[in-house]
Amino acid sequence: MKYAFLFSSLILLFLLSSAGYAQQKLTGTIQDSKGPLEFANVLIKEKGIGGITDSLGRFELINLEPGQYTLQVSLIGYSTYSRRISVPFAGQELSITLDQLDSSLDEVVVSGTMQEVSRLDSPVPVEVYKAAFFKTNPTPSLFESLQNVNGVRPQINCNVCNTGDIHINGLEGPYTMILIDGMPIVSGLATVYGLTGIPQSLIDRIEVVKGPASTLYGSEAVGGLINVITKRPELAPSVSVDAFASGWGEVNADLGWRSKLGKSVYSLSGINVFWYDNPIDNNGDGFTDLTLQKRMSLFQKFEIQRKAGRIFTLAGRYVNENRWGGQVNWTESDRGGDQIYGESILTERWEAFGTYQLPVQQLINFQFSANGHKQDSYYGETFYLADQTIAFGQLTWIKEAGKHNLLFGSAYRYTYYDDNTPATSSEGGSRNFPSEIHLPGVFLQDEIRFSPKHSLLAGLRYDYNSVHGGILSPRLNYKWVSADKSTVFRASAGNGFRVANVFTEDHAALTGAREVVFTEELNPERSWNANLNLVKKLYTDQGNYLGLDGAVFYTYFTNRIVPDYESNPNQIIYANLDGSAVSKGISLNLDAVWNSGFKILAGATLMDVSLEEGGEKVRQLLTERFSGVWTIGYSFQNLGLTLDYTGNVYSPMRLPLLGELDDRPEFSPWWSIQNIQLTKSFGKKWEVYGGVKNLLNFTPPANSIARAFDPFDRGVEFDPSGNVISTPANPNALTFDPTYVFAPNQGIRGFLGLRFTLD
Structure with a gap:
């Protein structure tokens, strides 16, 4: 292969x-x-x-x-x-x-089938969120913007550096694939950093597919995928500006502009700048509540007009970020020192991607992407230097044959990863062994349209991993639509896989030299998913609209690769989980619009995510049983005013404790982040907006960082095996630990912004 x-x-x-x-x-x-x-x-x-x-x-x-x-x-x-x-x-x-359109059901989507089809015609359930949805609660990054999408939750994993990942239906971030214009740009080392710095003024929509999508997209699309679709250059505004500042001193600015080069090349350019340099410690633990950041991102996209309307797009992005969090009196001179604790992360990232339709009679597209990510970080005294490069190429052939819509494809992905930790070295660190993975694959998809009401989508993919060998991923989707197209029912079943990067990204855990140990031949992580989806559109005689979108989902997860840092303090032990994980639940989305200018978009998810090994079943850490989101708006059309009220609510989650003596609560409380915004339009070009974020002023407990007063563990005693000893000065046997986190530490704050759009 x-x-x-x-x-x-x-x-x-x-x-x-x-x-x-x-x-x-x-x-x-x-x-x-x-x-x-x-x-x-x-x-x-x-x-x-x-x-x-x-x-x-x-x-x-x-x-x-x-x-x-x-x-x-x-x-x-x-x-x-x-x-x-x-x-x-x-x-x-x-x-x-x-x-x-009278609703979003006929919007064009590409994520479910890798073809441009209306959302109504797609056999795969795809949720679509337009740019206007994210304007109701403006944020400096897509990572934060997704907080109001039902079943999707941005999870902050560190109280100090504020890095995190995206959960879909309770499955953790490594199982969520992030795409930009259909290309796998954001993955591996850059899962969180890649979601920052995309100029939101250049985003057309975001498509969300919940459940395995590995048949089309390969590794990492286990829990689902998020596809960020940027605007087409020829349809984008001539100039767009969006800038806002918050009461905490955050400043975010987006600038985008369209141009034309010659007769056939349309260009879309964008710049994003985010600046926050104001250490705040409202909870009094001595650490910054929000990571300080200085970030700049450049985006460029070209669309070349060709004969017969064939596609040729080329885009690229560059991101440079300097972020730090830690004790509030930390300065650059303390970087890497052992006196004042800080986590300083320097990131440099580039991306390139595009699509080229071959100049032949058949519809054949070549899609490609490449990205490089370099990270230079200090976590206290621990130095972490990493370099990752990913190259991807894919050829697809779409063929209509009677009732069959066929998609043939082949893909190749190359991943290079290297760091300065023992995970990529051996022989006492004297030799370096970067990880290089080759992943070629072929896939086939056939959509059979039996009638205007019934269709069936069948797909099969085969990948050959240079480390793990062959991997087969099938899927099956059925769709029924009523004659008046007001009701759509979908049933799907499929398989997802993920080839885990055992050269761990949990670099903060590597506080000393460790030997990498494999207790067995590791197998790829796999999941099987079943999903039932029902969409119903209702109309009143007055022209009001109500849309309901409900789903029942079940995902069975096996072969999970879990690094063990606890059995031996001198080793990292890798093995497949001897058990399984399950994510199951129900979700409902409501979309309602009244002629009066009132609109509601709300959703709720009830789920159970558990892990079973050795006959013992436990709830997965940092996973809620219930979540709800809402966006409620009202337009005062005569005044040019729009009022938006957005929010979310989460039930208790099981939190990571440091041992039996840890006296912090095992479960988080119910919590909610709510926001309100007022937008005033001045003609078609200008908008002024402002409001209040986190109206309830909710923040996690002040003791979320264990032993914040002793970040270098000078007052901690260990036994010969590396376990913490309970002492009069440390009765709860704790070490410094910032991973007990479930919600942002930012409290209530105001914000004010300005938008300018020239078509």
Whole structure:
């Protein structure tokens, strides 16, 4: 399988038809009830030939061979139009009227099937959150923005450095894949850092798929995936500015602009800057409540217009960040010292990704991405230096064959990881052995449309990992839609896998030289998932809308790789979990809009996530049984004012204690973060917004950091095995530990912002 990617790619190219172009053309006009529509996408699906309408709503498709084809017209904010046509077209010039969407069900999505389809037509449940959703609670990063998405929770893992991950349905961050424009950009070492610095003014929407998606996306898509879709350059505003500041001294600014290079290249550029340099210690533990950060991110995307409307996009991003947290009197001169404790993290990251449609008759796309991540960090005295590079390439071929919509693909992923810890060295640290993993794979997907109401999606993927060997991932999805399209039912089952990076990222635990020990041949982590989903749209005679989206989910997780730091203080012991983990539950989303200007988007998830080993079942750490989110808005249309009230609520979670004598509560309390915002529009270009975050002023207990007064453990005594001894000065046998964390330490604060948009 070493050459699976190249071999399968050659097979795909060999199967292409090479028939010459016939000089037939198709012309027409796209409009809505108000007039012509510019930038509508017109596509001949079987051939991948398409174009975009001009300012008069006109389009022209050339080089069409005689035959029967499916013409598809799509534009964000409108229902997708589809009809069968014959070429040559016997009638007059086409005139097509698009209907505006009355809900989000017909929005175009790509994450479920790796093809652009309406959300209604997708056999895979996909939740879509538009840019306007995130404006109701502006935040300096996507990591924080996701706090109001049902079943998705940003989890802070450290009270000092404030790093974290994204949980989906209770499964931890390493099992959530993060994509940008469909490419696996954010993973491994950069799971949290990659979600910062994306200019939010350039984001079109975010798509969320819950449950395994490894059949299409491979490793890490075990719990689900989050796909960040950036705006198309030709549709983006000419200039967009969004900047705000908070009462804590945080300043965040986004700048985006569109340009055109020559006749055929559209450009979208963006800059994000975040600055916070104000140490605050409201809980009185001597440590910063919020990590100080200085971050700059540059984003650039090109879209090249090609003949027959073929796709060619190229994008890149660069992020540089300097963050630190620790004792409030820490300065740069204390970095790496043993007198004043601080966690200082310097991050430099680059990304490149794009899509190129091959110049052939068939619809074949080559997608590619690469990223590099360098980290230079000190955790007190512990130095951590890491370097990671990931390269990815994927070739897909979409083929319509009667009732079948076929997707063939091949992919290759290369991962390089190196650090300065014993995890990537041997022989007493005298030799360095970076991790290099090759992961070629092939996949096939067939969507069978039995009738307008019934369809079935079947997929199968085979990957060959250079360390673990072959991995097979199947999935099956069924969809039924009512005749009036007001009800959609989906049933799905699938398999996910993750090849864990045993060269641990838990670098703060490596406080001394440790030997890496494998007690067995490690197998990839795997999960099996079943999901039932029901969507119902309801309308009133007054034109009000109510949407319900409910799901029942069950995920069975095996082969979990757990590093053991406790059995022997001189070793890191790796082994597959001798047991299983289960995530099961139900969720419900409510979307309601009234003509009066009142709207509600709310959701709730009830789940049970547990871990079983040796006949003993325990709740997974830092996982709630119940969560709820809401976004409630009202528009005072005559005044140009919008009021938004957002929030979330979580039930108690089991927290990590340091031993039987640890007197901190084992479970968190019920807690909620709530926010309110008022936005005033001045014409179509200007907006001023402001409000209050964390209205209830909720913060975790002040003793969340164990022994905050002794961060270097000078007053801690250990036995010969490395275990903490209870002493009169340390009766609870604690060490300095910042991992007892379930909620942000930031209390109530005001914020004020300004937006400017020039179309």
